[in-house]
Amino acid sequence: MDNYAIADQFSLLSKLMDIHGENSFKAKSYATAAFNIEKLPLQLSDTPREKIAGMKGIGDSSAKKIMELLDTGKLQVLVDLVAQTPPGVLEMLNIKGLGPKKIATIWKEMGIESLGELLYACNENRLLMYKGFGEKTQESVKQSINFYLHNKGHFLFAEIESYANQVLAAISKQFPDHHHQLAGEIRRQANTITALQLITTTPLATLEQFLQQQNFSCATTPANELEATGPEGARMVFIGTSKDKFVTDSFTSSCSREFLDQLKARTGFDDNREYPDEGSIFETLGLPFIPDYQRDLPALLDKAIANSLPEPIMVQDIRGIIHSHSNWSDGLHTIEEMAKGCISKGYEYLVISDHSRSAGYANGLSVERIREQHAYIDELNARLEPFKIFKSIECDILGDGSLDYPDDVLAGFDLVIASVHSNLKMTAEKAMQRLLRAIEHPATTILGHMTGRLLLSRPGYPIDHEQVIDACVKHKVVLEINAHPRRLDIDYSWIPYAMEKGALLSINPDAHQVEGFDDVRYGVISARKGGLTAASNLSSFNLAAFETFLSANRKI
Numbered sequence: 001m002d003n004y005a006i007a008d009q010f011s012l013l014s015k016l017m018d019i020h021g022e023n024s025f026k027a028k029s030y031a032t033a034a035f036n037i038e039k040l041p042l043q044l045s046d047t048p049r050e051k052i053a054g055m056k057g058i059g060d061s062s063a064k065k066i067m068e069l070l071d072t073g074k075l076q077v078l079v080d081l082v083a084q085t086p087p088g089v090l091e092m093l094n095i096k097g098l099g100p101k102k103i104a105t106i107w108k109e110m111g112i113e114s115l116g117e118l119l120y121a122c123n124e125n126r127l128l129m130y131k132g133f134g135e136k137t138q139e140s141v142k143q144s145i146n147f148y149l150h151n152k153g154h155f156l157f158a159e160i161e162s163y164a165n166q167v168l169a170a171i172s173k174q175f176p177d178h179h180h181q182l183a184g185e186i187r188r189q190a191n192t193i194t195a196l197q198l199i200t201t202t203p204l205a206t207l208e209q210f211l212q213q214q215n216f217s218c219a220t221t222p223a224n225e226l227e228a229t230g231p232e233g234a235r236m237v238f239i240g241t242s243k244d245k246f247v248t249d250s251f252t253s254s255c256s257r258e259f260l261d262q263l264k265a266r267t268g269f270d271d272n273r274e275y276p277d278e279g280s281i282f283e284t285l286g287l288p289f290i291p292d293y294q295r296d297l298p299a300l301l302d303k304a305i306a307n308s309l310p311e312p313i314m315v316q317d318i319r320g321i322i323h324s325h326s327n328w329s330d331g332l333h334t335i336e337e338m339a340k341g342c343i344s345k346g347y348e349y350l351v352i353s354d355h356s357r358s359a360g361y362a363n364g365l366s367v368e369r370i371r372e373q374h375a376y377i378d379e380l381n382a383r384l385e386p387f388k389i390f391k392s393i394e395c396d397i398l399g400d401g402s403l404d405y406p407d408d409v410l411a412g413f414d415l416v417i418a419s420v421h422s423n424l425k426m427t428a429e430k431a432m433q434r435l436l437r438a439i440e441h442p443a444t445t446i447l448g449h450m451t452g453r454l455l456l457s458r459p460g461y462p463i464d465h466e467q468v469i470d471a472c473v474k475h476k477v478v479l480e481i482n483a484h485p486r487r488l489d490i491d492y493s494w495i496p497y498a499m500e501k502g503a504l505l506s507i508n509p510d511a512h513q514v515e516g517f518d519d520v521r522y523g524v525i526s527a528r529k530g531g532l533t534a535a536s537n538l539s540s541f542n543l544a545a546f547e548t549f550l551s552a553n554r555k556i
Contacts, residue, residue, distance in 0.1 A: 003037050003044055006069055009078060010034035010062070015093060016081040018100030019107070026061075033062040045070055088114030088457075096144040097137065105130055110361060111422075116457015119145045120486050124330050124512045126361055154456055155193045155234065158485035158522050160186070163234060164196050171200065174210055178202040179246045183239060183253035189293045189525050191488050192455050196236040199250050204240045247275045255295040262298045266305065293529050299496040300531050310499075312528035313507070317540045318520050320349040323394065323417055323448065323480065323508035328373055329354035330362040332513035335373075335389065336380055341514030343387050348543040352377065353392035353417050356404035365393070367409055374412065388543060390414040390550075394448060396421050401437025403444070410443035411556045417480070417508075419448030420461070428462040435463060439471045442555035446506060446538075447472055449482040449489040460489065469498050476553055478538050483509045483523025484516075495530025506538035 011034040017027035036057030037044065044052060044066055053063035065075055082090065092103045092115065106112045109130060112121055122142040127133035133141075146159075164186045172180050181187070184197030200207065204226045208218045216228040216236075226238040241249040252260060252271050263269045267285045275281050282289045287304050294300045294312070303309045321342050325331035331338070335352055342350045354373070355362040365373065370393070377389050391413050396404040397420045403410060410416055418438045426434070438444055450468060451460025472479050479498055482489045487510065490498070498505060507523035509516050520539075527537070534540040541549060 001045060001069055001073065003040055006044060006066060007034040007037040009069060009075055010037065010065070012093075013065075013075060013078045013081070015100045016078070016085060019089070019104045020081060020084065021104065021108075029059070030062065030065075033058055037066075086113040088117070091115055092118065094148055095141065097140045098144075102132060105132065114454075114457045115145050115149065116454045116486065119149075120454055120457070120484075123484075123486075124325070124362070125332055126330055129330075129361065129363060149456070156455060156485045157186070157189055157191055157193060157525070158519075160193050160196065160234060161189075163230075163232065164198075167196070167230070167236065168198060170214070171198070171202070171207070171210075175200075175202045175207075179243065179250075181246075181250045183250065184237075187254045187292050188256065188296050189529065190296075191485075191492075191526060194235075196234055197239060197253065198236065199239040199241055199246070199253050201241060201243050201246055204238060207238055244274050247277055247281075248273060251275075251278050251281055254292045256297075258298055259295050259301060262301055266301070293525070294531065296529055297493060297496065297531075303496075303531065310531045310533045313524055313532050313534045313537055313540065314528075315521050315524050317534040317537070318347075318507060318524065319542045320347050320351070320539055320546060321509060321511065321517055321520070322351040322446070322506055322539045323353050323392075323482070324350060324511040324516070325354050325362075325394070326352055328352075328369065329359070329364060330512060335377065338511070338514060339380060339384055339387065339389055341517060343384070345517060347517075348386075349388045349390060349546060351390045351392045351415065353394040355421075356393050356395045358396040358398065358404045359421055364396075364404075367405070370409065370412070386543070388547075392417060394419050395443075397434055397438040399423055399434070401434040403438060403441055407443065407556060413443075414550055415445035416443045417446040417448045418444045420452050424452050424458075424461055426461045428464070431461040431463050432467065435468055436471055439468070439475050439477050444475070444477050445550075445553065446478040446480050446508075448480045448508075449487050449510070450479065451489050451491075453489050454486050455488065457486065465490075465494050466497065469494065469501055469503055473501050473503050476555075479503055479505045481505055481507045481523050481527050481532070483507050483519045483521075483526075485519060485522045488522065488526045492526045492530035492532075495527060495532050499531065499533075499536055503536070504538055505532060505536055507532075508539060 010030045014027045014031035049067055052058060052066055053060050069075055089103060089107050092098050106118060112118050119142060121127060122138050127138040128135060164182055168180060168182055178201040180200045183199045185193045186196050204220060208226055211218055211228050215231045218226060218228045220226050224240045228236045239253060248271055269285060279289055288309050290304050324338055326335045326338055327333060339350050355364040357364045357366050374391050377391055381389055392415050393413055394417045397418050398404060403418060420434060439447060451463060453460030479490055507520060507527055509519040511517050
């Protein structure tokens with residue numbers, strides 16, 4: 001073990017001691033030792049043991065640990081601290097601008113244990129409520145996390161879509177006489193992307209030369225593919241094909257493996273044939289055209305075979321913004337600014353659903369502040385008519401499944417969005433108990449982000465999706481499709497079942513600022529992958545229909 005490796009161990013030990021709130025004097029001494037070890041002219045492994053303690057900047061305690069490292073290859077105290085630290089908290093040490101003290105605040109006070117959760121908290125302005133985190137710090141942390149995650153090579157669709165289109169445009173411009181098409185996950189508009197795929201008739205050797213000129217690192221594979229990593233960290237796979245097979249290969253590469261296997265088994269699709277365009281493939285098979293974004297779930301193939309493929313929802317079908325936050329809790333803009341942002345985008349109504357009182361981390365509303373907010377909304381509605389702001393709350397589902405306010409307070413809202421935000425590490429039994437009790441509460445209008453997942457960051461708590469959906473249908477509770485690109489929860493794969501059971505869903509942006517309204521697009525992209533129609537989406541109701549729905553479904 002060389003001096004650099006030893007110094008790294010001491011540096012990590014110092015940082016973890018600070019994070020865990022251990023003796024600050026010792027932590028500082030190990031940081032000093034790390035600095036001095038790096039500067040030593042001789043390797044410690046070649047130094048007589050009795051001389052180590054007398055070296056500049058290294059005392060008896062540090063010397064003992066150096067010898068432990070040289071003898072065993074590890075520091076037991078560091079091993080123990082690492083075991084006590086969530087992997088995501090350790091990962092935070094890689095983020096520029098986050099020192100041990102700030103990480104301790106993030107973990108111990110904010111309850112955040114992964115970079116994805118931290119990025120989501122930045123988007124919701126949560127850091128601003130804690131000492132040492134100003135607006136500039138929050139933005140810097142956000143940018144550093146994005147840079148780090150991008151270089152890991154896994155992306156949200158929302159993060160990588162623009163880049164993929166830029167690469168496609170650059171290659172199309174450079175090789176205009178060839179055919180090129182995005183393929184795989186990115187073409188199907190998957191929620192998350194592990195590798196960007198692009199199919200091309202350009203010879204891969206020629207393409208490799210061009211990519212290397214653009215600072216891509218490249219490697220060919222035996223499968224007539226070229227793997228390349230761009231300077232931004234995105235891993236790409238370029239699939240070579242011929243002009244004659246381009247349509248067929250482009251089509252097959254746009255299907256999930258499960259979808260393609262079912263297509264072959266049930267329709268006799270021959271992927272060795274040549275077709276002039278993708279429309280002719282479906283004509284040959286006697287099927288209606290299935291858009292690329294719906295070539296994922298066999299359930300939609302079933303509907304196509306039965307000639308009952310639903311007309312998918314479009315962004316222009318969204319008539320109002322349901323689920324949004326203002327600066328009354330953890331939003332960035334005032335309710336008036338949020339309302340005027342809606343008006344400028346052509347929406348007919350806005351549902352303000354700030355956090356409830358248990359969400360102290362998000363400046364949740366006390367009963368007194370609810371009354372003040374409702375009076376303010378009445379004043380705004382009088383000025384902004386015919387546009388309407390609805391009084392709502394994103395009400396925490398507490399540990400026992402009860403809601404965060406008594407019934408008389410809940411009755412004062414136009415609608416209630418019930419969501420789990422705390423104690424997310426649950427068994428399936430506990431999660432189901434909480435959700436089912438909340439769904440049964442007469443005040444619950446919408447079940448918010450039903451699994452609590454954060455894509456690429458935090459899995460959802462385990463639930464029985466069918467039982468939750470069935471309960472929502474029984475109690476006339478709307479299922480949210482949370483449109484934030486890091487949530488997209490409920491997952492699109494459950495939409496066919498929900499629609500079959502007669503559930504009403506709602507694409508909601510969970511916007512914490514006016515710009516957050518644009519996340520509606522990602523909710524629509526995910527929803528139409530599952531075949532959601534405008535008729536089955538609450539936020540597609542116009543103002544009159546939405547008011548009628550609220551009146552007809554009021555239970556408290």
